[in-house]
Amino acid sequence: HYSFFPGRPKWPESKTDLTYAFLPANNLTDDIKSVFSRAFDRWSEVTPLSFTEIASFQSADIKIGFFTGDHNDGEPFDGPMGTLAHAFSPPTGHFHLDGEENWVVDGVPVNDGNFFSILSAVDLESVAVHEIGHLLGLGHSSVEDSIMYPSLEAGIRRVELVDDDVKGVQELY
Numbered sequence: 001h002y003s004f005f006p007g008r009p010k011w012p013e014s015k016t017d018l019t020y021a022f023l024p025a026n027n028l029t030d031d032i033k034s035v036f037s038r039a040f041d042r043w044s045e046v047t048p049l050s051f052t053e054i055a056s057f058q059s060a061d062i063k064i065g066f067f068t069g070d071h072n073d074g075e076p077f078d079g080p081m082g083t084l085a086h087a088f089s090p091p092t093g094h095f096h097l098d099g100e101e102n103w104v105v106d107g108v109p110v111n112d113g114n115f116f117s118i119l120s121a122v123d124l125e126s127v128a129v130h131e132i133g134h135l136l137g138l139g140h141s142s143v144e145d146s147i148m149y150p151s152l153e154a155g156i157r158r159v160e161l162v163d164d165d166v167k168g169v170q171e172l173y
């Protein structure tokens with residue numbers, strides 16, 4: 001079953017048009033950016049929310065960036081595996097990903113593709129859909145195939161919302 005963060009934080013009722021931006025220093029390719037766009041679509045399809053990419057990192061509601069190690073928010077990243085990403089509850093909008101993961105985009109490793117990196121491959125879209133759930137106010141779910149279930153096997157893709165995810169987010173918005 002789905003859950004919320006303590007105090008049930010959510011984006012204000014008046015703010016259904018949310019914007020997002022990528023950390024300019026990351027210089028992400030269009031392929032990587034489109035993964036996030038698809039991940040946002042999954043959630044906008046079942047809520048009154050819309051998500052639009054804007055250029056200004058400063059003024060975006062949701063700020064997406066890849067970081068390595070300590071990046072000054074008290075939650076340092078840890079290299080391959082362990083923590084993959086973290087997102088803060090509304091209305092903070094910070095969405096950080098560990099730049100040292102062996103990210104896979106559409107089945108293809110972003111960095112190299114050597115045997116060892118394939119063993120720890122993590123599907124970027126799956127993590128993005130999960131973290132956006134957190135950005136919207138969802139905590140973890142006890143339903144095993146839900147997007148918000150707190151575990152994902154290496155190399156596995158899990159991008160489709162299930163009933164439990166939809167019910168959870170629709171209770172908020």
Ligand code: TQI
Binds near residue numbers: 130140150152153
């Ligand atoms: N990052 C954790 C997560 O997003 C951060 C976290 C731990 C957290 N406890 C929390 C966030 C409680 C909110 C509430 O869950 S992670 C997965 C999954 C992570 C884990 O890097 O461990 C995914 C990121 F579900 F596979 F375990 C993405 Cl999909």
Ligand code: CA
Binds near residue numbers: 080081083084101
């Ligand atoms: Ca890590």
Ligand code: ZN
Binds near residue numbers: 067071073075096
């Ligand atoms: Zn961070």
Ligand code: ZN
Binds near residue numbers: 130134140150
């Ligand atoms: Zn989580």
